[in-house]
Amino acid sequence: MTTSASTSSDDHGMADFGYRESLDRSIGKFASFAAGVSYISILTGTFQLFYFGYGTAGPAYLWSWPLVFVGQMAVALCFMELAAKYPIAGSVYNWSKKLASKLVGWAAGWLMLTASIVTISAVALAYQLNLPRIWSGFQIIGDGTGQYDYAANAVLLGSVLIAFTTIVNAVGVKLMARINSAGVFIELIAAVLIAFLLGINIERGPDIFFSTNGYGTEESMGFLGAFLIASLASGYVMYGFDTAASLGEETVDPRRTAPKAIARAILASFVIGGAILVFAVMAAPNLQDPALGESSGGLQYIVEQVMWGPLGTIFLICIVIAVTVCTLAVHTAAIRLSFAMARDNALPFGERLATVNPKSQTPIVPAVVIGVVAVIILLINVGQPKIFTVLTSIAIIMIYLAYLMVTGPMLKKRLQGQWPPADLKTQGYFTMGRWGLAVNTVAVVWGAGMALNLAWPRAAVYGEPWYNTWGAFVYIGVIVGAGLLWYFVKGRHHIGCLQSHRSEQTDHR
Secondary structure, eight states: OOOOTTOOTTTTTOGGGTBOOOSOOOBOHHHHHHHHHHHHOHHHHHHHHHHHHHHHHOGGGGGHHHHHHHHHHHHHHHHHHHHHHOOOSSHHHHHHHHHSOHHHHHHHHHHHHHHHHHHHHHHHTTHHHHHHHHOGGGOOSSOSOSTTHHHHHHHHHHHHHHHHHHHHHHHOHHHHHHHHHHHHHHHHHHHHHHHHHHHTTOOSOGGGGGSOTTTTTTSTTTHHHHHHHHHHHHHTTSOOTTHHHHTGGGBSSHHHHHHHHHHHHHHHHHHHHHHHHHHHHHHOSOTTOGGGGSTTSHHHHHHHHHSOTTHHHHHHHHHHHHHHHHHHHHHHHHHHHHHHHHTTTOSTTHHHHTOOOTTTOSOHHHHHHHHHHHHHHHHHTTTOTTHHHHHHHHHHHHHHHHHHHHHHHHHHHHHTTOOSOHHHHHTTOOOOGGGHHHHHHHHHHHHHHHHHHHHSOOHHHHOSSHHHHTHHHHHHHHHHHHHHHHHHHTGGGTOSOOGGGBOSSOOOO
16 A cells, blocks of 8 residues: 555544555545546536437527536535545445434445446447447447447447456556546547637527527427426536545545545536537537437537548547546446445445455455446346436436435534534635535535436436336336345344454444
8 A cells, every 4th residue: 555654544534434544545636636527527428418408408408507517516515525524435425424324324325336337337328429430330230220229339339348447447546547547638638629629610609598499399398398308418417526535545645635626627527518518509510400419410410510621530539538538437436435335344245345456456346346237237228229318317316316415414514513524624624614504505405406307207308118207216216225125124234344444543333
């Protein structure tokens, strides 16, 4: 284990949980920032669901971008305080457990873990949106015209990507950090260049964003109904910033590094991603082109039309790199969360899942198990043409619910005068001070409202039959129900820090 001589586990916030250090503390400031950025992934998120937002509510759907940013920034600020106090693996799980109770912590962890695995599957599907555009040979199954060619080929390409991220994560965090940092560096440069080149090719003014342009006429709530559905496209991008804190046990000076990484990740994503979206709509040759609202067209279609020569292809390659490191980051975060829960014996086969390989100093078993489960999720959905939006929406809702299980108890602690801890201010760590109560309240209201909006049964999002239309309630209900069944029948009787991970100094479990 690599660690500074001037630091101790007490300084890293681990003593409050009674854990000993067992992971490789080698992640620096940029790698921590890169972990948050790659999970959010500007190019993956903006390009993967632009077609859905635009096809549902037209250009004005982009007002959901600043709306989602304000709500998620409130959540991020709450997380920054927690990261300044507890930069620990499985951030959401451990924070919720500390702020509320063992049951609430377990529920938050279970939701976040299952959502992260679903997210791996959903993000990996983005290969299909880009690789066949670069070379038709990547359309391995069929020619793309068959009813299930698109979804089946997406599953195949996604499975290859998940196999890659599994291997990288099993090798060790240093290799993961190098690949992730290099990928994020390329992604940020490409994103800025895409925004710039779109910006110098604009064909219309910003007035296009101040009209409904005829969208929403078929919705019972008019344009508002269409806008609420389309907000999924923006909500998909700005989450996962807690990854920087979840890698806290592997980060140097984590109580200062992790909060800054969270803030920089969400701010960079908002500014650069927003610029791409706005300039793309203003630069599109024909806003009436139906391809803009189709998964086979979308934002990639605009880039290909606007960019000259091979430039469009080069940027598509950069998007593929972004999708790769995004999948890698989500996989990494899921591994740290499963490790955190397993060392508390809060998952089946906890001892095996919490085992850290002495050579690579990384938990290998969770890397493999999560990769296998993510591929199984893809295979189950091979015949589902709406696979992109269904998986994405369900994953986002579960993550919003998991975040609520942190911000809700945190708000209660504030109202009781038990948060923030005094040492945040006295030792110079991040704290919101007198703004904390207002920001925390916004975070809770926003999280509850957005989760309800996304879960609302809509055929436009989930498709048919009824169990898909009500998919958010049906599938999430099954996932939560299965988890709670295990918890109450077996889990609650033996949850507690495993002896192999218990701190020598602290034994409060």
